[in-house]
Amino acid sequence: MKTLLTSLVLILSNSAHAQTAPPQNPTGQGGQQQEQGDTPTRDGLWDGRFNGGNYIVRCNSIIALSKHEYISDGVARVVEVNLTLNSAQVVRFYFLEPAKIETGSSLANAGTQALERAKGMVEQAAGRVSPTLTTPKVVKNYPASTHAHTVEFVLKEEARLNAMFQSLERGFRTGQGRIWKE
Numbered sequence: 246m247k248t249l250l251t252s253l254v255l256i257l258s259n260s261a262h263a264q265t266a267p268p269q270n271p272t273g274q275g276g277q278q279q280e281q282g283d284t285p286t287r288d289g290l291w292d293g294r295f296n297g298g299n300y301i302v303r304c305n306s307i308i309a310l311s312k313h314e315y316i317s318d319g320v321a322r323v324v325e326v327n328l329t330l331n332s333a334q335v336v337r338f339y340f341l342e343p344a345k346i347e348t349g350s351s352l353a354n355a356g357t358q359a360l361e362r363a364k365g366m367v368e369q370a371a372g373r374v375s376p377t378l379t380t381p382k383v384v385k386n387y388p389a390s391t392h393a394h395t396v397e398f399v400l401k402e403e404a405r406l407n408a409m410f411q412s413l414e415r416g417f418r419t420g421q422g423r424i425w426k427e
Contacts, residue, residue, distance in 0.1 A: 281405070283412040286422035291413060294426045295398050304416040304423075306330050312410050316344050324403055326410050333394040340406040341399065400427060 286292070291307075293300040309329035317323050322344045328336040400406045405427055412425040 281408075281426050283408065283415075283426075284424045286424055288422045289420060290422045291416040292422070292424045293398075293409065294424065295400070296427050297398055300336065300396060300398065302328065302330065302336070304420045306332075307413070307417045310410075310413055310417050316346070319346060320344055324406055326406060326413070328413070335395045337395065337397045338406060338409060339397070339399055340401075340403045342403070 289304050291302050291304050307328055308331055310326070311329075312324070312326045314322065314324045320343070321341050323339055323341055325337060325339040330336070400409065409425055409427075412423050415421070416423045
């Protein structure tokens with residue numbers, strides 16, 4: 246849960262930073278704009294290219310694919326995509342945002358207080374951090390939140406997570422490789 250809360254703080258800090266920083270375009274090699282998208286390939290590999298790293302898997306190695314949503318600790322809404330492989334490795338992709346809980350409930354009050362504290366910390370730190378540090382990242386604390394054989398990616402936008410899920414599903418159903426870019 247600390248991982249999710251830490252990621253939420255990073256997302257909130259990105260929001261705070263985005264209000265004062267000029268928009269930035271992601272660039273590929275040679276300074277060219279890197280395009281988001283989903284491109285079919287003939288090699289049978291699903292090749293995910295994320296801001297935080299890459300993940301490549303053989304489409305025929307995917308046993309199951311799931312997407313679900315939940316509220317974590319009453320503070321964060323999480324949309325999570327899981328891949329099940331014929332191995333010990335677990336792969337998770339997720340999007341986080343502050344939870345929108347009905348006002349007046351004790352859960353809402355606790356969540357609001359936690360968010361307010363997090364926002365305060367973010368505002369204090371916003372002026373001291375590099376723009377690249379405000380990009381959401383998975384944070385793991387060994388051994389509490391680090392699980393052996395677990396690969397995790399956090400995406401900045403829910404729409405991109407949904408697009409990635411659709412790309413994975415196409416590769417899973419057809420066995421055809423794909424290159425997907427965040």
